[in-house]
Every structure is written in structure tokens, then in C-alpha cells.
Amino acid sequence: MSNIDFIREETAANIGNFLVGRLLPFRQKRAIGPFVFIDHMGPACLADHENLDVGPHPHIGLSTLTYLFEGSIFHRDSLGTAIEIMPGAVNWMTAGKGVVHSERTPEYLRQKDKFLHGLQIWVALPKELEFMDPEFHHIEAKDIPEWEEDTVHYKLIAGDLFGHKSPVPVYSKLYMIEIKTGDVGKIIDFKSQLFGESGLYILNGEIESGGFTYGNKQILITLDAHLCSFEMKPNTTVYIFGGEPFPEERFIYWNFVATAKETIEEAKVKWQNHQFDKVPGDDGYVPLR
Known part of the structure; x- marks a missing residue:
């Protein structure tokens, strides 16, 4: 991946009773295009008494994208949605002025x-x-x-790229694509087909760029995606995501994203006063942190 501006490894973070690898944000980089937060969940083997239980919590000013490689999460929200997300599917929830949701292990898997x-x-x-x-x-x-294409497998999770369009209803110019090699490594050269800022996350395997080799759980970031080229080793999976950055700074506090700190302060008070809509079928409550 040419013109690499940042190289970073995911860092451990706790989301209640579950440990994740946090990819974004970090001190030197608060966003990649419109992407402001990325967590890598697992891979984790949960015993019969261990379950994912993220109770009802609020969001404002963002869209959430959940994409599973393995396992299952049951999503409920204050819009009345109650749905199980399975591997390969996409949950796309746009909070806007405010939404509340929970994410739990489905009942049939809890034991x-x-x-x-x-x-x-x-x-x-x-x-x-x-x-x-x-x-x-x-x-x-x-x-x-x-x-x-040429033995390389592509999946366009979100955005409009390479003549393909994902049905995920995004609200800005962005992309998120999965790329997998089989038993043969390949040179990936997107020339000028990407735009804006771009991040490359190596889920497994290795890539080589500029004479350096990068491996599992590393994320490479470039501020100019036009020069994106790299070599993928055999049996490697990467995710490339990014897009045009917004002209305004985004403030993040807990689960809130906004262009004004006042908006976040109002959301904090609203959540503490239990003024967000409830999640039907889930009466839990995650306190403000």
C-alpha cells in the first residue's frame, strides 16, 4: 500500500463482558474518511455460561455497521427492530437524532x-x-x-466501487471492501479507483508493501488513497475502508458523535434522565460512562 502514513496494531478494549481489539480511533488518527470507530470482536470461543450482553445504550450522529465472520448477535432497537445478524449479513443502523439498541447472544445459543x-x-x-x-x-x-478476478475474491460490504454498488444505504462517499486470496498470492493495484483517506486492516495472512511485510491485526492508513497498491500473500484476508473526510471535526464521547460539543452534552443529560426511547423486549440500561 503506497504512501503509508500510519501503521498501527489493534489494541485491547473492554465492552462490558467482552474483550475486543480497537482499530480506530487512536491518538494520532481520529477518523479515516467518515469512519470514526472500528472494533474487531474476537475471534472468541464463549462457553455455555458466557454470552455477549451489551444492554440498551444510545447513539447519536452516526450509522453503525455490524459485520460478522462467525457467530450470531441478536439486535433490538428503539425503532422496534428485533433481528438476528448472521455471518456475511450487514446490520446498518442510522442513529441521527437518537436511537437505543442492545446486542446479545440469541436465546437458543445462551446455554x-x-x-x-x-x-x-x-x-x-x-x-x-x-x-x-x-x-x-x-x-x-x-x-x-x-x-x-484473477483468483482474488472481492466482497463490497458498503459503498460504490469498481462498477459495483452495495445495497447498504450510506449517506456519504465511502467504501468498505473485503479482499481474499487463495493458495496463490497476488499484486493488488487499485490505481486511481479509490478516493479520500483509506485504511487497510489485515484480518489474517500477510501483505507486502514498499519492501516491508505486515501481518495479522495490523492496520495501515494512507491520507491519499489514489496510490493504493500492495502484494497479498496466499490465504490472506484484508478489509479496505475509507472515503472523503468531512470538513468539520467530529467530537466523540461514549456512544455519541457530533459536530458540536453542546449536542453531546444534551445527549448525556437526556440519557441520564431516561428520556431516550425504550427498546421493546429489553428493559436493560447501560449507565453513562
Whole structure:
């Protein structure tokens, strides 16, 4: 990946009773294009008495994207959504002026050993849409564009790229694509097909760029995606994500994203006073942190 500006390894973070690898943000880089937060969940083997239980908590000013490699999460939100997300599908929830949701191990798996592995992502909304009405969209795995080119497998999770368009209803110019090699390594050269800022996350395997080799759980970031080229070693999986950055700074506190600190302060008070909408079927409550 040419013109690499940052190289970083994921760092451990705790989300209640579950340990994740945090990819973004970090001190030197608060966003990659419109992407402001990325957690790598797992891979984790949960015993029959261990479950993912992230109770009802609020969001404002962003869209969340949940993408699983393995396992299952049951999503409920204050819009009345109650749906299980399975590997390869996309949950896209736009908070706008405010939404509350919970993420838990489904009931039928709670007494069994199970695996969980995936990505959870926040995408900031454009300033003019910060206070839009909340929305939820679930896109099945079969509806995500996939194709193979020169033995390399591509999956366009979000955005519009390489003549393909994901059905995930994004609100800004962005992309998130999965790239996998098989038993043969390949040179990947996107020439000028990417735009804005770009991050490359190595889920497994290795890539080589500029005479250096990078491996599992490393993220490479470039501030100019136009020169994106690198060599993928055999049996490697990477995720490239990014897009045009917003002109305004984004402030993040807990689960809130906004262009104004006052908006976050108002959301904090609103949550503490139990003034957000409730999640039907889940009466839990995650206190403000």
C-alpha cells in the first residue's frame, strides 16, 4: 500500500463482558474518511455460561455497521427492530437524532458453547443529517456484491466501487471492501479507483508493501488513497475502508458523535434522565460512562 502514513496494531478494549481489539480511533488518527470507530470482536470461543450482553445504550450522529465472520448477535432497537445478524449479513443502523439498541447472544445459543467474530463500525453522518430520524436496515449476505478476478475474491460490504454498488444505504462517499486470496498470492493495484483517506486492516495472512511485510491485526492508513497498491500473500484476508473526510471535526464521547460539543452534552443529560426511547423486549440500561 503506497504512501503509508500510519501503521498501527489493534489494541485491547473492554465492552462490558467482552474483550475486543480497537482499530480506530487512536491518538494520532481520529477518523479515516467518515469512519470514526472500528472494533474487531474476537475471534472468541464463549462457553455455555458466557454470552455477549451489551444492554440498551444510545447513539447519536452516526450509522453503525455490524459485520460478522462467525457467530450470531441478536439486535433490538428503539425503532422496534428485533433481528438476528448472521455471518456475511450487514446490520446498518442510522442513529441521527437518537436511537437505543442492545446486542446479545440469541436465546437458543445462551446455554451452548459458541464462537463470535466480526467487526463493529461507526460511520459519522454528514453535518446536515446529524439530526435525521433514526433508521434501520438489514441486508442479507446473499445481497452483498461478490465477484472473483484473477483468483482474488472481492466482497463490497458498503459503498460504490469498481462498477459495483452495495445495497447498504450510506449517506456519504465511502467504501468498505473485503479482499481474499487463495493458495496463490497476488499484486493488488487499485490505481486511481479509490478516493479520500483509506485504511487497510489485515484480518489474517500477510501483505507486502514498499519492501516491508505486515501481518495479522495490523492496520495501515494512507491520507491519499489514489496510490493504493500492495502484494497479498496466499490465504490472506484484508478489509479496505475509507472515503472523503468531512470538513468539520467530529467530537466523540461514549456512544455519541457530533459536530458540536453542546449536542453531546444534551445527549448525556437526556440519557441520564431516561428520556431516550425504550427498546421493546429489553428493559436493560447501560449507565453513562
